Amino acid sequence: MNEWVIVVAKSLLILLVVITTFAYSMLFERKIMGWMQMRWGPNRVGPWGLMQPAADAAKMMFKEDLTPRTADPIIYRLAPFISLICAMGVYAVIPFSETSSGSLWSVSDVNAGILFVFALTSMGVYGISLAGWSSGSKFPLLGSVRATAQMISYELAMTMSVIGVLILAQTTSLRGIVHAQYGLWFIVPQLLGFFIYLITAVAETNRAPFDLVEAETELVAGFHTEYSGLRFGLFFIAEYLNMITVSCLATLLFLGGWNAPFGLTMVPGLVWFVLKAALFLFLYIWLRATLPRIRYDRLMALGWKVLLPLATLNLIVTAVVVALLPPR
Amino acid sequence: MRKNLFNLGAVLQGFRTTVSFAFRKKPTIEYPSVRKQHSPRFHGLHELRRYADGKERCIGCELCAIACPANAITVVGAENAPADRRSPGERYAARYEIDELRCIFCGLCEEACPTDAIVLTPRFEMADYRRGAFIYSKDRLLVPPTAGIGTSPDERPGGIPSDLGSVTNQKSTVDIKDGYDATWRGGLLKEDRKGLAG
Numbered sequence: 001m002n003e004w005v006i007v008v009a010k011s012l013l014i015l016l017v018v019i020t021t022f023a024y025s026m027l028f029e030r031k032i033m034g035w036m037q038m039r040w041g042p043n044r045v046g047p048w049g050l051m052q053p054a055a056d057a058a059k060m061m062f063k064e065d066l067t068p069r070t071a072d073p074i075i076y077r078l079a080p081f082i083s084l085i086c087a088m089g090v091y092a093v094i095p096f097s098e099t100s101s102g103s104l105w106s107v108s109d110v111n112a113g114i115l116f117v118f119a120l121t122s123m124g125v126y127g128i129s130l131a132g133w134s135s136g137s138k139f140p141l142l143g144s145v146r147a148t149a150q151m152i153s154y155e156l157a158m159t160m161s162v163i164g165v166l167i168l169a170q171t172t173s174l175r176g177i178v179h180a181q182y183g184l185w186f187i188v189p190q191l192l193g194f195f196i197y198l199i200t201a202v203a204e205t206n207r208a209p210f211d212l213v214e215a216e217t218e219l220v221a222g223f224h225t226e227y228s229g230l231r232f233g234l235f236f237i238a239e240y241l242n243m244i245t246v247s248c249l250a251t252l253l254f255l256g257g258w259n260a261p262f263g264l265t266m267v268p269g270l271v272w273f274v275l276k277a278a279l280f281l282f283l284y285i286w287l288r289a290t291l292p293r294i295r296y297d298r299l300m301a302l303g304w305k306v307l308l309p310l311a312t313l314n315l316i317v318t319a320v321v322v323a324l325l326p327p328r
Numbered sequence: 329m330r331k332n333l334f335n336l337g338a339v340l341q342g343f344r345t346t347v348s349f350a351f352r353k354k355p356t357i358e359y360p361s362v363r364k365q366h367s368p369r370f371h372g373l374h375e376l377r378r379y380a381d382g383k384e385r386c387i388g389c390e391l392c393a394i395a396c397p398a399n400a401i402t403v404v405g406a407e408n409a410p411a412d413r414r415s416p417g418e419r420y421a422a423r424y425e426i427d428e429l430r431c432i433f434c435g436l437c438e439e440a441c442p443t444d445a446i447v448l449t450p451r452f453e454m455a456d457y458r459r460g461a462f463i464y465s466k467d468r469l470l471v472p473p474t475a476g477i478g479t480s481p482d483e484r485p486g487g488i489p490s491d492l493g494s495v496t497n498q499k500s501t502v503d504i505k506d507g508y509d510a511t512w513r514g515g516l517l518k519e520d521r522k523g524l525a526g
Contacts, residue, residue: 035350040358290346291339 010107014091022240023053029285036289063229070136071226079134080227080234083127087241089120094248095175097258097270104175105270113174114166117249118159121204124242125151128206128213131235132223143222146296147213150203153303154210158200160311164193164318165253178257185256192314194254196307198283201246203303205239208288212296247280248273371433373451374426376470377444379416384470385445386424387417395440400430417443424469428454429462 027042027049034041042049067076093113095106110116125147132144166172168189169180180186187194203210214222224235251257255276258269294302357364377385388405406422414420437446456462 032350035354036346038349038352038354038356040354040356043358286343286346290342 007107011092014107015088018088018091018241018244019237021244022237023057025240025244025281026056026236027052028281029288032282032285033289036286057233060230060233063232065229065231066226068136068226072134072136075130075134076136076226077231079127079131080231080238081127082130083124083238084234084241086120086124086127087238087245090117090241090245093117093174094245094252095178095257096248096273097268098175098178109175110173111176112172114162114172114177114253117174117245118162121242121245122151122155124238127235127238128223131227135223135226137226139219139221139225140223143213143215143219143225146219147206147223150206150210150212150299150303153300154200154203154307157196157303157307157311158204160308160315161190161193161196161200162253164190164314167315167318167322174252174257178252178259181256181259185254185259187254190254190314190318192310193318194250196311196314197250197254200303200307201250202284202287203299205242205246207239207243207284209291209294210299211293212299215293217293243281243284244277247277247284250280251276370450370452371435371448373428373449373454374431374437374464374469375447375449376421376424376466377447378471383413384415384420385443386421386441387415387443387445388419388421388424389442391440391442392437392446395436396431397434397436398430398432400427400432401425401437402427421466423465425463425465426469427463429459 030052031041031049042052045051045055067073092107093110093116095104095109095113097105099105128147129144132140132142132147135141165177165186168186169177171177171180177186202208206213212222213219214224216222219225224232227235251273257276258273260267260269260272264272379385386403388403390403390405393399393401393403402423402425403421404423405419408414408418408420433448435448438448454462
């Protein structure tokens with residue numbers, strides 16, 4: 001009974017933290033994008049626009065929640081929740097830091113954490129696909145078809161690039177992977193894998209320049225064209241949570257998680273974790289501000305003809321090297 | 329395609345460009361808190377001025393309404409009552425309305441005005457939620473009695489110049505019976521004149 005209370009309390013806390021992070025990562029993005037386009041970004045609501053997320057949330061809540069006549073009413077209403085639940089569920093296993101006594105800052109310590117994460121993030125595409133399909137409208141349908149194809153193409157290369165890390169760490173536990181990086185961060189031996197992960201992660205989360213799923217120039221707003229109000233907001237939250245998830249994962253898998261760089265151990269591990277994840281978030285925004293959307297056939301060509309062979313190569317080389325090296 | 333996919337130099341150049349732009353000075357004028365300095369000759373909201381003694385400059389001659397290319401001005405002139413003179417001349421504007429939504433702020437009314445009564449001020453914040461609110465009548469156009477400048481013709485040394493009298497010799501378009509001219513607007517405005525002074 002007591003354990004349940006702790007788990008529920010932890011979940012509620014992480015929910016609060018994650019939603020706040022979402023809200024401010026959105027503001028962060030709008031600010032950074034604004035600066036890169038010589039604008040100020042939101043700065044009207046509260047000091048430096050810090051209350052903007054609250055204003056946006058209030059606006060979302062009061063918008064009309066429309067359901068098109070041609071839509072499948074149940075699936076249409078359910079789809080945003082699929083996306084959101086999959087995006088949120090991941091945070092149950094992501095460890096944020098570890099105390100010196102060895103207890104972990106996470107809701108649960110799963111020994112196959114990385115598999116759980118990939119399982120859930122892959123499920124997230126169902127939300128998008130079903131949303132597009134059930135809208136009963138052509139643009140969302142095209143968006144969801146694209147989403148499905150894109151996910152399959154990039155999920156493969158992404159998982160392959162991560163397997164290199166798993167071979168080096170000899171474990172699928174996220175905590176174990178971070179522990180294996182106490183000496184050397186995996187970004188060094190897995191540099192190629194790291195870059196493949198970065199690119200595929202952007203495609204996985206449907207972010208620019210791989211946001212073909214919601215390409216507004218061709219598809220109005222892609223899979224969420226028909227959505228409005230709070231349901232659109234849920235997709236929005238899910239997108240940002242996925243972004244934060246892959247940033248956290250990149251930190252855990254390649255940048256040594258909460259390990260302090262250069263022996264700067266006086267700064268707590270949680271701060272390092274947050275800083276590293278924020279670095280990836282910034283990279284995302286920088287990418288969006290810089291690169292135009294890639295053409296659809298090139299997206300597919302990049303996924304299948306470049307990233308997948310490279311990831312396979314990376315996997316084979318890593319496996320051979322680890323097999324030939326004397327066991328540690 | 330190979331060239332496009334592997335042209336990493338250009339991509340990195342792009343990343344450098346966006347970051348360098350992030351630190352540039354932003355051209356945004358944060359309007360409500362920071363205001364741009366307008367030219368003193370900026371064409372903004374109209375104002376009807378007064379003489380120093382508080383009399384209205386407008387003599388209801390309608391030259392502004394005739395000059396207006398957007399037909400935004402409506403003037404209904406009336407004779408001054410001897411006991412209560414609104415303007416130094418014979419007539420004054422009983423009604424003076426400008427539809428600021430039609431106005432193109434060209435300033436031709438200002439140029440046409442023989443008594444410098446109508447002027448364009450640098451004010452430009454006229455936003456409202458109702459269309460009707462953009463029809464500015466005398467209550468909003470006329471400056472408060474204390475704010476006017478200048479002297480009226482009959483206060484000039486030597487009184488009214490004698491050449492003003494020659495105007496009466498010219499052929500008038502004003503219908504004696506109606507007291508108003510025979511243009512299309514005249515017909516429309518006949519109703520408006522009812523019950524007004526003069």
